[in-house]
Amino acid sequence: MAGARDFIDSDIYLNGDYEPVRAESAPGSALEVLEGQIPAGLRGTFARNSSNPRFEPPRPYHWFDGDGMIHAVRFADGQAHYRNRWVRTAGFAEDEAAGEARWTGLLQRPDPARLRSPEGPYKNTANTDLIHWQGELLALWWMGGGTPYRVDASTLETKGRFEGAGSFTAHAKLDPRSGDLVFIDYAERPPFLTHGVLTPEGQLTRTPVELPGSRPQHDIALTERYTVLLDVSMFADPEALARGKVRMRFFPDQPTRVGLFDRRSHELVRWFEVPACYVYHYANAWEVREADGGEQVVIHVCRIRDPLMYQAMPGRSERTVPRIAHLRLEPELVRWTLDLGTGEATETVVDDSLAEFPRVDDRLLGAPCPAVYLAMLAERESFRFSGIRRVDLRGGPPVERRYPEGWYGGEVSVAPLEGASADSDADCVLVTFVGEAATGRSELWLLRADTLETVARLAVPARVPSGFHSHWVPAAATDAAREAAQ
Numbered sequence: 001m002a003g004a005r006d007f008i009d010s011d012i013y014l015n016g017d018y019e020p021v022r023a024e025s026a027p028g029s030a031l032e033v034l035e036g037q038i039p040a041g042l043r044g045t046f047a048r049n050s051s052n053p054r055f056e057p058p059r060p061y062h063w064f065d066g067d068g069m070i071h072a073v074r075f076a077d078g079q080a081h082y083r084n085r086w087v088r089t090a091g092f093a094e095d096e097a098a099g100e101a102r103w104t105g106l107l108q109r110p111d112p113a114r115l116r117s118p119e120g121p122y123k124n125t126a127n128t129d130l131i132h133w134q135g136e137l138l139a140l141w142w143m144g145g146g147t148p149y150r151v152d153a154s155t156l157e158t159k160g161r162f163e164g165a166g167s168f169t170a171h172a173k174l175d176p177r178s179g180d181l182v183f184i185d186y187a188e189r190p191p192f193l194t195h196g197v198l199t200p201e202g203q204l205t206r207t208p209v210e211l212p213g214s215r216p217q218h219d220i221a222l223t224e225r226y227t228v229l230l231d232v233s234m235f236a237d238p239e240a241l242a243r244g245k246v247r248m249r250f251f252p253d254q255p256t257r258v259g260l261f262d263r264r265s266h267e268l269v270r271w272f273e274v275p276a277c278y279v280y281h282y283a284n285a286w287e288v289r290e291a292d293g294g295e296q297v298v299i300h301v302c303r304i305r306d307p308l309m310y311q312a313m314p315g316r317s318e319r320t321v322p323r324i325a326h327l328r329l330e331p332e333l334v335r336w337t338l339d340l341g342t343g344e345a346t347e348t349v350v351d352d353s354l355a356e357f358p359r360v361d362d363r364l365l366g367a368p369c370p371a372v373y374l375a376m377l378a379e380r381e382s383f384r385f386s387g388i389r390r391v392d393l394r395g396g397p398p399v400e401r402r403y404p405e406g407w408y409g410g411e412v413s414v415a416p417l418e419g420a421s422a423d424s425d426a427d428c429v430l431v432t433f434v435g436e437a438a439t440g441r442s443e444l445w446l447l448r449a450d451t452l453e454t455v456a457r458l459a460v461p462a463r464v465p466s467g468f469h470s471h472w473v474p475a476a477a478t479d480a481a482r483e484a485a486q
């Protein structure tokens with residue numbers, strides 16, 4: 001384990017703009033519009049998941065430990081309504097019954113009594129991200145082996161575990177062409193990685209993928225045919241593991257392997273090598289077919305080449321970068337180009353600004369897209385978003401929108417106005433919660449996706465802390481599920 005110094009600041013993520021919300025609120029009157037107006041074609045729900053401990057958590061606290069809480073704003077008939085609720089997981093229910101936090105966190109020794117639990121010794125908090133599936137939200141957890149939870153997209157009521165696909169990690173994706181739910185799961189024991197596909201008709205295919213050891217993986221990218229998988233260069237040190245200790249280590253001389261998993265044949269078709277790195281999030285990926293028959297896969301990804309506080313890589317930068325416990329976040333947006341003919345991979349830096357949580361228009365997952373929207377990271381020790389950066393993938397200049405001094409933002413979701421073409425982002429708005437750290441005042445911002453200019457600012461009647469991932473649920477998705485159920 002890392003030394004105590006590495007966790008000395010753990011309470012940072014319980015105070016200031018991270019301070020947990022203590023209450024749930026039901027929708028009241030429509031949100032006040034502070035500036036601009038809500039576009040008539042904006043119909044759907046913007047929802048944000050994050051860690052929000054229900055009870056005083058054990059120390060040292062890790063930001064990932066808290067119970068999942070969803071903050072959501074629903075747009076209909078030109079108005080917006082807000083509500084927030086915890087995700088009522090089995091672990092949450094156990095704490096509620098006891099009236100206190102009963103689970104150890106990531107930075108404590110696991111409770112031996114829980115080691116035999118099928119989901120492992122840690123509480124599945126379903127706190128990491130959200131996706132919509134057949135009219136409901138699924139609240140997902142970052143750790144391998146966790147089962148997602150179903151949440152009513154309108155009331156945010158937890159409907160129980162999602163039993164249709166087995167366990168899988170956060171950042172499952174909806175393939176916009178097939179409607180399939182595509183996911184991965186990882187584990188400490190073989191199979192170390194599992195790829196999964198659930199069709200809208202309910203057909204499930206889970207396929208083990210061979211890896212040389214356990215590899216923590218956080219995200220996947222889709223192309224039309226492939227799922228992009230990773231064999232990362234950061235994982236538990238095997239020598240320490242042999243002594244019964246889990247110590248994450250970065251192996252700079254061990255290239256990261258990028259795998260293409262074919263979703264038609266359900267097999268891993270090829271690995272490619274890129275410089276050693278760790279990856280939290282992809283922006284997007286797509287296939288390119290040349291006239292001469294050549295085939296490439298182009299991947300845009302935020303990759304990190306110096307990912308651990310306690311293991312400095314040569315040339316570590318002087319700037320202050322965010323950390324979450326021992327994890328060090330200094331990403332760059334790069335493009336990997338994989339050549340299926342030669343087996344070669346190239347890496348090109350696309351944008352070197354300090355930014356993460358890359359998002360694109362979800363209708364274009366797996367297809368060329370005009371832009372990536374990044375959440376800019378403040379140059380400070382804790383993780384705070386200071387603005388939005390639009391990186392144009394068609395050669396245009398980047399555009400930035402910084403929050404006012406003392407304000408923080410969140411991950412953006414891309415919300416296409418109804419009837420919007422997917423060819424450009426001119427008819428899409430970016431949606432995010434924005435807050436003032438000193439006062440707890442919170443707003444919801446709608447920005448033009450192409451220029452980042454304000455479309456509308458809405459007052460949110462409760463504090464929305466800094467947090468994790470957001471998701472846009474188009475009204476069409478919930479309407480279709482309602483009609484199918486009738």
Ligand SMILES: [Fe+2]
Nearest residue numbers: 170218281469
């Ligand atoms: Fe994530």
